[in-house]
Amino acid sequence: MKEKNIKSLLENALVENDMVVANPSLSEKENRVREEFIKLMKDKGLETDDYEIKTIDDVSVFFILKSPEKYIMKAVYNFMPEDNKVEFDTILFKKEMDETETTPEEDSIEDVKVDVVEDLEEGRIYKAVKGLNTLTEKKISRYLKGIKNKKRIGFGEKIIYDNPKVYIRQSAKELIASYDDKLSSANNSLYLFSLRDCSNESILFLK
Amino acid sequence: MLNSTVYSFFAQERRIIRYNKGKQPQIKISDLYQIPIPQDLILMDNISTLVDKIYADAIHIEKYKAKINCLLYSYYELGNSEVDIINESIEAFLQ
Numbered sequence: 001m002k003e004k005n006i007k008s009l010l011e012n013a014l015v016e017n018d019m020v021v022a023n024p025s026l027s028e029k030e031n032r033v034r035e036e037f038i039k040l041m042k043d044k045g046l047e048t049d050d051y052e053i054k055t056i057d058d059v060s061v062f063f064i065l066k067s068p069e070k071y072i073m074k075a076v077y078n079f080m081p082e083d084n085k086v087e088f089d090t091i092l093f094k095k096e097m098d099e100t101e102t103t104p105e106e107d108s109i110e111d112v113k114v115d116v117v118e119d120l121e122e123g124r125i126y127k128a129v130k131g132l133n134t135l136t137e138k139k140i141s142r143y144l145k146g147i148k149n150k151k152r153i154g155f156g157e158k159i160i161y162d163n164p165k166v167y168i169r170q171s172a173k174e175l176i177a178s179y180d181d182k183l184s185s186a187n188n189s190l191y192l193f194s195l196r197d198c199s200n201e202s203i204l205f206l207k
Numbered sequence: 208m209l210n211s212t213v214y215s216f217f218a219q220e221r222r223i224i225r226y227n228k229g230k231q232p233q234i235k236i237s238d239l240y241q242i243p244i245p246q247d248l249i250l251m252d253n254i255s256t257l258v259d260k261i262y263a264d265a266i267h268i269e270k271y272k273a274k275i276n277c278l279l280y281s282y283y284e285l286g287n288s289e290v291d292i293i294n295e296s297i298e299a300f301l302q
Contacts, residue, residue, distance in 0.1 A: 168209065168239065173232050173301050175218050177209035179258060191236050205244065207208070207255040 161185050165194035166206050179207050208254050210272065213279045214242060216293045219300045226300070250282050 164181040168191040186192060195202040208214065218224045223241060226232040254275055261271045280290055
């Protein structure tokens with residue numbers, strides 16, 4: 001695939017998907033595709049917390065979540081690490097991402113051409129792949145199956161992260177709460193209550 | 208304020224804190240909305256000042272917590288006997 005097509009592909013993904021997954025794993029070796037991807041993300045104002053990169057075998061999987069409608073688009077690139085070129089096969093996924101999510105069966109996978117990305121229908125999984133072997137496909141499929149229950153650590157809503165809040169323990173024989181007016185977030189073991197502003201009235205109420 | 212004995216008592220009695228022996232206590236977020244938070248500005252201001260002191264002076268936390276408890280006892284017009292009932296109930300719940 002030509003580099004400009006990759007750009008176009010990612011641009012399309014970003015237009016349709018303005019939100020995101022946390023947990024970037026960028027410690028692995030970066031290549032041109034990753035750099036291009038990260039640059040495009042940055043141009044769109046997205047930081048590394050806003051997407052996820054997963055390597056399955058030699059395939060880099062880029063996840064960009066569209067939060068409000070709960071759709072996920074995944075661009076998967078099978079790159080060639082040895083020569084570091086961007087001539088690789090491509091898969092595009094777009095499927096519903098909610099509690100009723102099921103992993104598409106293999107027989108629902110359809111071969112389509114990469115350049116018809118704008119024609120993707122929700123709830124379907126597509127592939128345009130020449131080089132991926134069956135084992136890798138199965139691994140990606142398994143990963144997709146598990147993603148809805150995947151533990152994610154993120155900052156939550158920024159407005160809550162930024163403003164005063166009260167943390168409340170979920171499991172205790174007494175009410176145990178803690179006020180915090182600093183920039184902070186917590187994992188799922190704490191309830192978090194915020195009035196989403198830092199007015200004096202809100203601070204008084206929270207304390 | 209939520210850490211006060213009055214609110215713990217309320218949460219225990221109203222089963223906002225759900226606890227069965229041998230099991231982990233659970234608090235559901237939807238139940239937390241049952242907790243009434245006073246809108247009295249003087250009370251809120253006084254408690255806010257004490258909360259600030261708790262975070263500024265960790266050595267005397269218990270003293271400030273006791274003062275918050277007293278403010279709430281006074282606000283809810285609880286007498287000594289009622290305060291005793293609250294404290295005994297909490298003790299029993301914690302055992």
